[in-house]
Amino acid sequence: MRWRGCGDTLEAHPTTTWTETRVSSKRIGWIGLGRMGEAMVKRLTKAGHAVEVWNRTAAKAAPLAEYGATVVNSKQDLSTCDTVFTMVSTTNDLKEVLFGDGGLVAGAQRPRVVIDSSSISQEGSAEIRAKLEALGVVYLCAPVSGNAKVAKVGKLLVVASGPKAIYDEAEPLLAAMSRKAMWVGEGELARVWKIAHNTMFGVIIQNLCEITVLAEKAGIPRNVFLESINDSVLGSMYTRYKTPVLTNLTFDQVTFTPKLLLKDMDLGLGAAKAHGVAMPAAAATRESIARMVGRGYEDIDFAVLLKETAADAGLDIQPLNVEVSDGLSN
Structure with a gap:
């Protein structure tokens, strides 16, 4: 028309x-x-x-x-x-x-x-x-x-x-x-892009929390490890702007909730099914996020996943109360 x-x-x-x-x-x-x-x-x-x-x-x-x-x-x-x-x-x-x-x-x-x-x-x-x-x-x-x-x-x-x-x-x-x-x-191709983007978004935060807990439990200070990742080939705007909340556990400073992330993971897996694409990493991440939602996390930042991952590893993480950059300052 x-x-x-x-x-x-x-x-x-x-x-x-x-x-x-x-x-x-x-x-x-x-x-x-x-x-x-x-x-x-x-x-x-x-x-x-x-x-x-x-x-x-x-x-x-x-x-x-x-x-x-x-x-x-x-x-x-x-x-x-x-x-x-x-x-x-x-x-x-x-x-x-x-x-x-x-x-x-x-x-x-x-x-x-x-x-x-x-x-x-x-x-x-x-x-x-x-x-x-x-x-x-x-x-x-x-x-x-x-x-x-x-x-x-x-x-x-x-x-x-x-x-x-x-x-x-x-x-x-x-x-x-x-x-x-x-x-x-x-x-609607931009919708496909956004669904793919937010699915990756979930998988990255899942993996970032896992490796951060691994490093801290092995003895590397959490802020030092995150700084090293940010300065490595794996660093990104995403890992940098999540570093302050992961370091100081300021989950009350909400950017995105577990419930909204779960919605997006479901959209991603739905699109994968429709297009015949296997996404095992995304599927595992979806279940991890669903568990957080099931435990009643509501108006809190999705990075609280770090706390849950640490608890699963028997690690009692605490805020480090150190000033770190989010990489967003002009």
């Missing part, structure tokens, strides 16, 4: 093309202000973009007014925006904010473009795309790599899929929130 711009909406039209849809920075909306959404909005406002925001818990939206954002009262207040970003927890959450009672596109007016940065399934995303396009709304998937701390300092990676022309037009907005934005193809 091709599209014709018409005021604040798009209508199907047989004689025009995707390139005639323009993503404008004049009216930008944002739905979902958790740890990630809040940090990303702040990057947009810092870059000079006017952003209108809505969050289910209004108290989370209010502080963004100090950064130049406009807090609106309902999702439909954003329906006349040109572009609306969404950043929510699950596929069902995204469906609700878009199509549910009082949803963004549930009324007569709709934004021209929806850009979603949530971590959701490929199948759910395809269903949402079909519904949005039937309503004349263009849809771009734009999941990210990095946590709220990474977002705060502008070091996210944004990986997008959908109409290439729309990505090209949205790229300045994506770039304002990240160190790099890239397009991987049409449709």
Whole structure:
């Protein structure tokens, strides 16, 4: 299907093309202000973009007014925006904010473009795309790599899929929130990328906790071992920014919860099954994360896996209370 711009909406039209849809920075909306959404909005406002925001818990939206954002009262207040970003927890959450009672596109007016940065399934995303396009709304998937701390300092990676022309037009907005934005193809390919990314994310933290416990039980100070890994060929932005919490056991400084990681591991294994790919390391990690969730870990950082791994090894780990870099300082 091709599209014709018409005021604040798009209508199907047989004689025009995707390139005639323009993503404008004049009216930008944002739905979902958790740890990630809040940090990303702040990057947009810092870059000079006017952003209108809505969050289910209004108290989370209010502080963004100090950064130049406009807090609106309902999702439909954003329906006349040109572009609306969404950043929510699950596929069902995204469906609700878009199509549910009082949803963004549930009324007569709709934004021209929806850009979603949530971590959701490929199948759910395809269903949402079909519904949005039937309503004349263009849809771009734009999941990210990095946590709220990474977002705060502008070091996210944004990986997008959908109409290439729309990505090209949205790229300045994506770039304002990240160190790099890239397009991987049409449709839901960015969802596949995010699922693969977060599956690897889980496997790495599992292995990092295991080897850290091994090193400490053998006698290497935990902070020294982690520093050595960070400076080795195995070091990465990920291992560096998890080093402070693994060193000082500050699991109350939440970046990502065990429950959310379990959701992503399940998405990864579901995709592997659909595509006929064996992933034994991911399967073992999934069970380890499920055990943490089963033990009642809720609003706590998933790096608490270190404590569980140490307990399994008969090691009573303690906070080291030393200052270590997270590698994110500019």
